Amino acid sequence: MDAVIRVENLTHTYSVGTPFEKTAIHNINVNFYPGELVAVIGHTGSGKSTFMQHMNGLLAPTSGHVYCDGEDIFATKEATRDVRFKVGLVFQYPEYQLFEETVYKDIAFGPKNMKLSADEIDERVREAAGFVGLSEELFERSPLELSGGQKRRIAIAGVIAMRPKVLILDEPTAGLDPGGCEGIIKNILDYRERTGSTVLLVTHSMDDAARIADRLVVFHEGSIAMDGTPDAVFSHPTELTAMGLDVPQAAAIAQALRERGVSLPQSIYTLEQLKAALVPLRKGEN
Amino acid sequence: MLKDITLGQYFPGDTIIHKLDPRTKLILVIVFIVALFLAVDWISYAFMFVVTALCVKVSTIKLKSILKGLKPLIFIIVFTGILNLFYTQGGTVLFDWWIFTISTAGIKRAFLMIVRIMLLITGTFLLTYTTSPIALTDGLEMLLNPLKKIKVPVHEMSMIMSMALRFIPTLIEETDKIMSAQKARGADFSTGKITERAKALLPLLVPLFVSSFRRADELAVAMESRCYHGGEGRTRMNALHMARRDYLAFLAGAIVLGGMIAMNIYGI
Numbered sequence A: 001m002d003a004v005i006r007v008e009n010l011t012h013t014y015s016v017g018t019p020f021e022k023t024a025i026h027n028i029n030v031n032f033y034p035g036e037l038v039a040v041i042g043h044t045g046s047g048k049s050t051f052m053q054h055m056n057g058l059l060a061p062t063s064g065h066v067y068c069d070g071e072d073i074f075a076t077k078e079a080t081r082d083v084r085f086k087v088g089l090v091f092q093y094p095e096y097q098l099f100e101e102t103v104y105k106d107i108a109f110g111p112k113n114m115k116l117s118a119d120e121i122d123e124r125v126r127e128a129a130g131f132v133g134l135s136e137e138l139f140e141r142s143p144l145e146l147s148g149g150q151k152r153r154i155a156i157a158g159v160i161a162m163r164p165k166v167l168i169l170d171e172p173t174a175g176l177d178p179g180g181c182e183g184i185i186k187n188i189l190d191y192r193e194r195t196g197s198t199v200l201l202v203t204h205s206m207d208d209a210a211r212i213a214d215r216l217v218v219f220h221e222g223s224i225a226m227d228g229t230p231d232a233v234f235s236h237p238t239e240l241t242a243m244g245l246d247v248p249q250a251a252a253i254a255q256a257l258r259e260r261g262v263s264l265p266q267s268i269y270t271l272e273q274l275k276a277a278l279v280p281l282r283k284g285e286n
Numbered sequence B: 001m002l003k004d005i006t007l008g009q010y011f012p013g014d015t016i017i018h019k020l021d022p023r024t025k026l027i028l029v030i031v032f033i034v035a036l037f038l039a040v041d042w043i044s045y046a047f048m049f050v051v052t053a054l055c056v057k058v059s060t061i062k063l064k065s066i067l068k069g070l071k072p073l074i075f076i077i078v079f080t081g082i083l084n085l086f087y088t089q090g091g092t093v094l095f096d097w098w099i100f101t102i103s104t105a106g107i108k109r110a111f112l113m114i115v116r117i118m119l120l121i122t123g124t125f126l127l128t129y130t131t132s133p134i135a136l137t138d139g140l141e142m143l144l145n146p147l148k149k150i151k152v153p154v155h156e157m158s159m160i161m162s163m164a165l166r167f168i169p170t171l172i173e174e175t176d177k178i179m180s181a182q183k184a185r186g187a188d189f190s191t192g193k194i195t196e197r198a199k200a201l202l203p204l205l206v207p208l209f210v211s212s213f214r215r216a217d218e219l220a221v222a223m224e225s226r227c228y229h230g231g232e233g234r235t236r237m238n239a240l241h242m243a244r245r246d247y248l249a250f251l252a253g254a255i256v257l258g259g260m261i262a263m264n265i266y267g268i
């Protein structure tokens, strides 16, 4: 299958030529395929956000290339602008970018910049609001007077409304309560199922990564240290710990049980798998 | 990136100039400016040049950083130079066309004026390059302390100033972030007519204002919960005090000023 996004030898250095020069990502090669849900994990400062901002042309590489649908997104100015609508990026703490008087207008900001017709914009706004579970009663409220979780949903809807082929979310659940986190993850899964778009999700939650991702990409000190199925990645707990990362709770519990002599299969990293492995054991004892 | 602009930037260091009390440095900069304006001719300018060069050398600030700071002011420097070049009369006329006359006196004066402005800027930059903004406002507050007697709110003013300085980098970072977020939704800040561009700033300014107010509010609450109640009876963690090097610096400043007064009287 052809990759939607192909990244070749991507390097980015901040503040080149000053005393504060800092290479945030270094020589990255990776492909993302249509319909994938990829979780990107990595320690704080490992370069995840820097990397993501290259995918829609917000940061220009110091060296290397990014191709979207086979086209170099930095080849021309037009290409860089077009890719903004193809690859939707939701920033960390996106609620601080809300600015319009009403929720409706804020969600419509992206589609309006795409120069769509009024009807088309209206359809997209309603659809996007539906995806993130925002009721239409909120449309005429000011986004500034809503709760943090609602603001976050509005910001995500604002990006979804552009109907991007690739949706990138940078820690969409940071700072929300468990219920809020669960809600947003569910919205993202729904969205992906209904539209078949590619989703890249930056997260610090190993449990979420294990539960929902088809593929994990692990960043470490500006490079990709591991890339594979959750199964493959979480079967290297020592390496992950060395990189300052955890394994999912279910995997940690399974490991602790194994050390106490319970015989469990190797690939356990979600709660469901743990349950499936433990329940038969209890029946066996009885 | 916005972050890369130098805004009276501080370069930490360990030289005698860095270690001088900020009050000393503030007073000496004033002495320096007065001395500079007393210069009249080649010798006195050369003397001030040597004094400035010596200070730069001792401070170990790179020449490159100083030149970088001069760059934004190049227009003013060139403008002053040209004005003096054409409007000074005397000496032999070298060039005369329409209203433009260039004389030897004009060339000399233009050159000296440019030197004066560059030395002036270098001298003040040396202050901000070698003194942290916090030390600078503290020094200023203590120097202006006597004004409290005539009800000037010196402490409040310096508190406002140091907070503003503290939040400049935060604000720049925030601007960068919001700009990126709006660009990700297709906002365009760099093309279009001037009215379009002004309108395009709205998605940047609104969130910036909102977050500034939120920050100000949070800061006020944080200060009050730590019992901040203004300057009355407040002591400092790092109290300023004059050391031997400060008295030596004052002595050096007095010598330079005396020398310049003498040269001014003799007109050299």
Ligand SMILES: Nc1ncnc2c1ncn2[C@@H]1O[C@H](COP(=O)(O)OP(=O)(O)OP(=O)(O)O)[C@@H](O)[C@H]1O
Pocket (backbone or CB within 6 Å): A014, A015, A022, A023, A024, A042, A043, A044, A045, A046, A047, A048, A049, A050, A051, B003
């Ligand atoms: N605008 C900037 N200027 C200079 N350096 C930066 C800038 N943004 C990030 N960096 C540096 O680049 C490195 C990577 O930062 P990045 O934000 O990509 O990390 P991250 O993996 O997203 O971290 P987190 O999990 O905390 O969000 C860090 O060391 C950071 O200090």
Ligand SMILES: [Mg+2]
Pocket (backbone or CB within 6 Å): A048, A049, A050, A092, A170
């Ligand atoms: Mg980040």
